[in-house]
Amino acid sequence: MFSKRILNILLILNLPYFIISAPLTSDDATCPNLSGTNEPLIDYNVVLKTDATNYDSVVKNHFEMLEKCLQRERHNVHELDFSSIKDNNNVIFDFSVKGMIAGYTTKFTKSFVENYLSKLNDVAIVNENKVIEDPFENEVFKQAPFVRRAERLADKMPENFPLDLKYIYPDSAGAGVDVFVVDSGIFLEHEEFQGRQGKTIVEKTFCNNPADDNGHGTNVASLVGGKTLGVASNANIIGVKITGNDCPLTSQNIINGITYVMQQKANDPGRKIVLNLSATSTDSAVGDAASKAVEAGIHFVVGAGNRNLDACGFFPGKVETVVTVTASKITTNQQDWITDWCNWGKCVTLFAPGENVPVAGIGNPSEIKLESGTSLSAPHVSGAIALMLANGDFTPEQSKAELLRIASKDKIQGLKYRPTANVLLRVPSP
Structure with missing residues (x-):
């Protein structure tokens, strides 16, 4: 028999009646069903738990689960032309770099994230993808036009500040970087x-x-x-x-x-x-x-x-x-x-x-x-x-x-x- 608590979770998620054992793994055979909920879909950034020994298997299992259960298109963001995407609700934006980081951005309901996704063994971080208001924090101060600095001078840069506005640097000047x-x-x-x-x-x-x-x-x-x-x-x-x-x-x-x-x-x-x-x-x-x-x-x-x-x-x-x-x-x-x-x-x-x-x-x-x-x-x-x-x-x-x-x-x-x-x-x- 289901406990009342588990039954309530299943009802919230509109999941089929099967027992969820903790902790969960993303290769569980049964798909949670998102289609029956009236909750709004929210953008989330998800980072997976990977290391040198399990990277390939974690990525394979997790994304197969997503694609099977959500029926969404998965795109590599590093190769994607973003102007071609017309419906963000149906996309998994994969930002993984093989052997370095595995993760993605896509839309879920809050209940699904809190009661299912965040409990998966292979999920390290799941955070709402928020717009950063005023990203550069009004750091622009309008001033009169400025005259460029003088050409490079040969004087030795002083050890102590304030500077004398002379700039000395290696001849390579960052070449090749x-x-x-x-x-x-x-x-x-x-x-x-x-x-x-x-x-x-x-x-x-x-x-x-x-x-x-x-x-x-x-x-x-x-x-x-x-x-x-x-x-x-x-x-x-x-x-x-x-x-x-x-x-x-x-x-x-x-x-x-x-x-x-x-x-x-x-x-x-x-x-x-x-x-x-x-x-x-x-x-x-x-x-x-x-x-x-x-x-x-x-x-x-x-x-x-x-x-x-x-x-x-x-x-x-x-x-x-x-x-x-x-x-x-x-x-x-x-x-x-x-x-x-x-x-x-x-x-x-x-x-x-x-x-x-x-x-x-x-x-x-x-x-x-x-x-x-x-x-x-x-x-x-x-x-x-x-x-x-x-x-x-x-x-x-x-x-x-x-x-x-x-x-x-x-x-x-x-x-x-x-x-x-x-x-x-x-x-x-x-």
Whole structure:
């Protein structure tokens, strides 16, 4: 006889009357039936439990169960043209990278997730895929047009801040390193990306429109490797578009962007890759993807966020192996301070310039303007790592340690109630 509790669960899920033993596995022969419920379908991000010994079997069994029971189309997001999808209700968006991460995004009812899916042995994480409101947190500060910095000077970079605005860097300037800017795309026609030794491309979009229609990705890319504004002007800049004016940023698209870069690393394990992300999420699935990206050998840099909150409350900045960057500013008396609005705390790796930073705009091919945000601090660090990788082989752990070794210490003022490592970026110099 069924217990009353089990019977109630079966009725909620509209399951056939069979005994569910705990814990469940996804290769159970009987399919739960979603068709009879009046609950709305909700997007969920699901990460599976896999390791080197069971990856193939877990992925095979779980996806066979999904396809059999849900009768939905399964698509590899890294190869998918998203403009071809007309009905998201009937799609399983598979973001798996063989041997690295297994997971997907699709729609379920809340009851199904709570009472069945989350109890499966092979499910590690299942979180609602939410739209991230104001993803860059109003970090754009409109200013008068800015004049480009002077050409490279030969003077030695000073040990102590404030800086004298002279920039010295290795002759290789990041050559041979691929920096993936996972953001809103890149305005490729901008002068900052013309005549560079490194290539500048938008390689993948998870939106219908590949153009950078809000400018954020262009801002970031110009700091990574722009011709006159960039830290590593010879690095390859590769855009991966995950948001835009008609493409709301979700944790799904952040995961898609991260795993796309992981797939490129899987395709060519020897490739030197830096991933720059300037968005945060509260979805632990984002953190899991970031952690696995670093395990795969990707140098991962993220902006801490701009809410004046503890950075440990957000992913992927909470992930210990990721380089989490918050924003400094130079005051009128030429001192280095923490900004009033940046996130802080023990999850922050270091500071980098983030207020009134000159960046490329999308208004016209020569537009340079001042903007602010930890989104602009992160690409300084991504460029610095590219400089390192161009001249040597570093694991992500080693590049993070080297950043901290050469950084300026105890120069940031104004920390007070915001305890944060007092470490300010210095780029490697010849």
